[in-house]
Amino acid sequence: MIQVLMSAAAHARIRDRITPIAAQLDIVTVAEGGRYLRNGVEADPATLAPEVVWTTLEAYAGGLLPSLMRVLIDSPSVRWMQTFNAGLDLPIFRRIMEKGVRITKSSAQGVGIAEYVLAHALALIVPIDAQRELQDAKTWGRTPYREVSQTRWLLVGYGAIGEQIAQRARAFGVDLTVVRRGTDAGLAHRTLPLSRIGEALPDTDVVVLACALTDETRDICNDAFFAALKPGAILINIGRGGLVxxxxxxxxxxAGRPAHAVLDVFQTEPLPTDHWIWTHPQVRVSAHTSGSGDGVQPRADEQFIANLERWVRGEPLMNEAHRSEVGLA
Structure with missing residues (x-):
């Protein structure tokens, strides 16, 4: 039997969909108040030996994450963790991988985040605010603009989220450069390593940060970056606050480089109420919520179910993290 630890709410959502493999599973749930339940009976966490731990967004929001993580860290039996996180920059993930636990990341946020990026970019490229101002003034005036299809985009990072962004940007006909490690990105017109990012900045209209936060990427958007950026450009950060x-x-x-910034992530979260970013007229702020679309949870559930079936059959897992993502060789 494979013991699997998850929140009670997550189990309620997927119970009927894992029936074909249910006989091979020993499900332990964490309920309200951090109580552990096994076969409907409250269990001492010291007696648990989960092989699989699934941490979900609703468990985090409901305050159950500490109960899940406590067993994950303390128990030597855990071999695989499915997380709701897309990035693994928090120190806890290194600690988990140092134990030999495999981690699979969530790609469920990708669709919503990509739609967020395109919505903000379109709203800033097409003069919607200017048109509204003319309407309020009852002024019949023209609002010329550069068509989206004539813009050049720089996408930094090409993981599951970056690929979703690229698909939607390319659908509008943009010229797309991707910064990433390794081979060419299939949807990009050109691919550059991070060391050559400066080559693209003078011609870029929209920069999207969708990469992980590492020692290499921390503060990549610095004074030199902005000095090289095309005047009037747009910066959108849905990666991590430490990138900027x-x-x-x-x-x-x-200095108008960029002319606008769309920020969903910040170096300090929540963003302090006295921070200049809140009131800057060229900045749009959202509270690390770009991935909060209503399709995220169903996609995350499907991803876990598919991976759980693979785990039972001994097959490779989808979206598995490499040790290098947490700074391990």
């Missing part, structure tokens, strides 16, 4: 030097961003905005 916020003081350098302020200086860049004052």
């Amino acid at each position: 030097d916020e003081d350098a961003l302020r200086r860049g905005l004052d």
Whole structure:
């Protein structure tokens, strides 16, 4: 039997869909108040020996994540963790992998985040605000603009989320450069390593940060980055706040490089109420919520079910993280 630990709410959602493999599973759930239930009976966490742990977004929101993580960290039996996170920059993930636990990441946020990116980019390229101002003034005036299909985009990062963004950007006919490690990105017109990102900045209209936060990528958007950026460009960050030097961003905005910034992530979260970013007229702020579309949870459930079936059959897992993503060789 494969013991699997998850929240009670997650089990309720997928119970009927794992019936074909249910006989091979010993499901333990964490209920409200952090109680562990096995076969409907409250269990001592010291007696649990899960092989699989599934941490879900609703468990995090409901305060159950500590109960799941406590067993994951303390138990030597855990071999695989499915997380709701797309990035693994938090130190806890290194600690988990050091135990020899395999981690699979969530790609469920990709669709919603990609739609968020395109929506903000379109709203800033097409002069919707200017048109509204003319309407409010009852002024019959023209609002010329550069068509989206004539813009050049730079996408930094090409994981599951980056690929979703690329699909939608290419559908609008944009010229797309991708910054990534390794081989060419299939949807890109050109691919560059991070060391050559400066080559693309003078011609870029929209920069999208969708990469992991590592020692290599921390503060990549610094004074030199913004000085090289095309005047009037748009910066969209849905990766991690640590990718952007916020003081350098302020200086860049004052110089029109970029002209606008769309920020969903920040160096300090929640963003302090006295932070300059809140009130800057060239910045759009959202509270790390770009991946909050209503399709995220169903996709995350399907991904776990598919991976659980693969685990039972001894097959490769989807979206498995490499040790290098947490700084391990």
